[in-house]
Amino acid sequence: MSGRTKNQEGLARLGQHTWAYLQPDWGFGLSNAGVVGCGGDALLVDTFFDLAHTRRLLEAVASQVGMPIRTLVNTHDNGDHCWGNQLVEGAEIIGHRLCADAMGNTAVLELLRAAQRGDLDALPAGRYLRGLAEPFDFDGIVPTPPSTVMEDTLTRDVGGVEVEARYVGPAHTAGDVIVTVPADGVVYAGDVIFRLCHPLEWQGTYANLIEAMRLIESLDVEHVVSGHGPLAGKEAATEMREYFEWLIGEARERWEAGISVIDAARAIDPGPYADWAEPERMVFGVDRAYREFEGKAWDAPFDAITLFDAMAAMAEGGESGAVVPDGSAAPGQS
Ligand SMILES: [Zn+2]
Incomplete structure (x- = not known):
């Protein structure tokens, strides 16, 4: 297997005023956060996927x-980035308008609760999701959308340090923003970047994802927190x-x-990405590419349950099985 090692869970210092909180694995639900x-x-x-992790x-x-x-x-409305919002009491919550709109929709939360029961x-999709949800507890979560809604950019002064949020969506979801801290050379990218893990894309376009990557590549930053x-x-x-360009070509x-x-x-053949986690996510990635080839809109509905069924079959299929960083095949454990 690869030389990948797990993240050490906890805060890692990036610059004088910046930290990343890393979770140990990098697949479903185990996201990173940032602190300035x-x-x-x-x-x-x-915030994180449930109250305990947050x-x-x-x-x-x-x-x-x-x-x-x-x-x-x-950074966006996926639960692993906002289902602990209610615990940050009294804070101003900032998000893109489309992120705020989507956060009010509890369908995914209800689906995961049903899968967990x-x-x-x-x-197959239900069993697959139950496996993915196993490390989490969805009780008590009250989706708490942004109180301040942004459009293209928004800047805040944090004790004299400038922090800028920029809209780059629709890319991974409708309302993706990246957050930069120029003084420390840091960008918190949210899920426009999954690192060493196949991405799972929802609403958006590959063109916007690629443009977001070119934007980050052009920034004067040293630290990229995916x-x-x-x-x-x-x-x-x-x-x-390069992954997006490769997958689009293969598709x-x-x-x-x-x-x-x-x-x-x-x-x-995942080729250069053979050691990236959760290869079954290519089902989602190929489906998005096909929708784009067919000229469908970035927010055209798609049948996520059918795609999860296919992912479940692929994850159970031996050599295509989900790979966790310690090298064992364990669908749903990344
Ligand atoms: Zn995420």
Whole structure:
């Protein structure tokens, strides 16, 4: 297997005023957060997938940064970046307008709760989601959308340190923002970058994802904190852009040959990405590419349950099985 090692969970210092909170693996639900702290004032980038994981994050910020969080920026509306928002009491919550709109929709939360109860076990997708959800507890979560809605850019002063949020969507979701701290050369990228893990894309376009990667590649930054995965420099954006270009090319060949999404995803040799986690996510990636080849809109509805069924089959299929960083095949454990 590869030389990948797990992240050490906890806060990692990036610059004088910046930290990343890393979770140990980098697949489903285990995201990274960011902290900017200066002059008795802290800003948090994202919360986590449930209340228990978010409490660990907030306890680390309280004990190691020691400044109250007055501002929270959500990079997007996926639950692993915002389902702990309610615990950041009293903070201004900032997000893109489309992120705020989407956060009010509790369908995914209800779906995961149903999967966790076993209500969906008759479906391969249900069993797959139950496995993915196993490390989390979705009780008590009250989706808490942004109180301040942004459009293209928004800047905040955190104890004298400038923090800028920029809209780059629709890319991974409708409302993606990246957060930069120029003084420390840091960008918190959210899920426009998954590092050493196949990405799972929802609403958006590959063109916008690639443009977001080119933007990050052009920034004067040293530290790129991806939504999932280990810390990196700007090579994280280059790697991700090259992945998108590779997957689009692989998908196009098969689309032109009339091969189905699922057969295409199964047939693609992950090649340079053989040691990236959760290869079954290529089902989602190929489906998005096919929708784009067909000229469908970035927010055209798609059948996520059918795609999760196909991912479940691929994850259970031996050599295509989900790979966790310790090298064992374990669908749903990344
Ligand atoms: Zn995420």
